[in-house]
Amino acid sequence: MQLLRLGAPGTEHPAVRTDEGVVHDLRPITPEVDGAFLAAEGIARTRRALAAGELPVVEGEHRVGPPLAGIGKIICIGLNYSDHAAETGAEVPREPVIFLKTPDTVVGPHDEVLVPRRSVKTDWEVELGVVIGRTARYLDSEREAMDCVAGYVLSHDVSEREFQIERGGTWDKGKNCETFNPLGPWLVPADEVPDPQRLPMRLWVNGELKQDSSTKNMIFGVAEVVRYLSQFMVLRPGDLINTGTPAGVALGQPEPKPFLRAGDVVELEIDGLGRQRQQFGQA
């Protein structure tokens, strides 16, 4: 089963897709797929409502929005794959590197992504997203950490490398441009992902394979990332963690580096979490 949100931007409604591909309206049991829904056993209630036949089938074609509403914060792990650290000339971190993205960067998985004005170094990054379903503070163990994970989602951490690296200060300028976090299509419940450290992931630009890796290559796995973050901030239901990207970004290619331009098409996928396709436009 996969949770999703359908409809025009800003007016999406919650839905659930069965493993057979049938989409049902979730509004009989919740107005939204958000932190409150996840914290109030919303996934279990969805399963019961589906089994009881209480959710009408959604007919027709609808835009797919981001599968999570009301995201509180997006915490990103930088340089969490050693081959990506190497391609950017960075050392492999001894502790997780953390930066933040604002939730208003989030768009649907197939929405247009805008190359920012005056950008010449817009780049791609396929990532596993972790959705928090239970408050996490000062967790002691990785088992406790995994109990706080509601599910997983495909996340695109679009980045502007000149803004990020050459304009002074932290990475924030290059990570928070509008439309810079396509998310979805689905939120897959944690108990339906047998091993989050065994998920193949790929990304193509204009049909050419650029990233081809697996979450097994993470330096700090999901459980350690959640436990670690909880030592520094409170994680709350509806928070999203982007867990880092493997090698193959434009920044790591030989000159001339193939940064993104308006008109480019980026496609990405993680096995079991669906696929995204974005046409890039100009801000």
Ligand SMILES: NC(=O)N[C@@H](O)C(=O)O
């Ligand atoms: N270089 C850079 O921005 N990397 C991160 O976003 C990451 O995912 O490692």
